[in-house]
Amino acid sequence: MAARTAGARLGERWREILSVHARTLCEIDRVLHPHGLGASDFEVLDILAAEGPEEGSQCRVQNLVGHVHLSQSALSRLIARLEKDGLVVRSMCAEDRRGVYVALTRKGRDLHTEVLPLQRAVLARMLGDDADPHPSGYEGSRS
Numbered sequence: 001m002a003a004r005t006a007g008a009r010l011g012e013r014w015r016e017i018l019s020v021h022a023r024t025l026c027e028i029d030r031v032l033h034p035h036g037l038g039a040s041d042f043e044v045l046d047i048l049a050a051e052g053p054e055e056g057s058q059c060r061v062q063n064l065v066g067h068v069h070l071s072q073s074a075l076s077r078l079i080a081r082l083e084k085d086g087l088v089v090r091s092m093c094a095e096d097r098r099g100v101y102v103a104l105t106r107k108g109r110d111l112h113t114e115v116l117p118l119q120r121a122v123l124a125r126m127l128g129d130d131a132d133p134h135p136s137g138y139e140g141s142r143s
Helices: 002-035 041-052 061-065 073-085 107-127
Strands: 088-092 100-105
Touching: 002 041, 002 107, 041 061, 041 073, 041 088, 041 100, 041 107, 061 073, 061 100, 073 088, 100 107
Parallel strands: none
Antiparallel strands: 088 100
């Protein structure tokens, strides 16, 4: 009985994590939408800004794959869209022609700076210590 109860608690905790993730992602999408960004777009800009805080800093696309929870092809499409919008620029790696670098443009860095407080406010509201883990009222069974 104890193993079943522990398993039920694990399942419940997993559903809570998924629920918080989904609500947080939707809220980030909502606040960033007026700026032409989604949560995944912001995530790439945020990683690039953190990886290379100085102008012209580059990051290999392959390094982004481990940090952004998208497939390689989805990430490539996202980067292409960000490049089309003038937020990033891609370049080939001189040492390894298969490698591709990506860097924030001035426009991308400025937009990141502008929306960073919005994204962080959502994170604080949704994930902060005082965030309600059950805003819909669902408590689940606490065995």
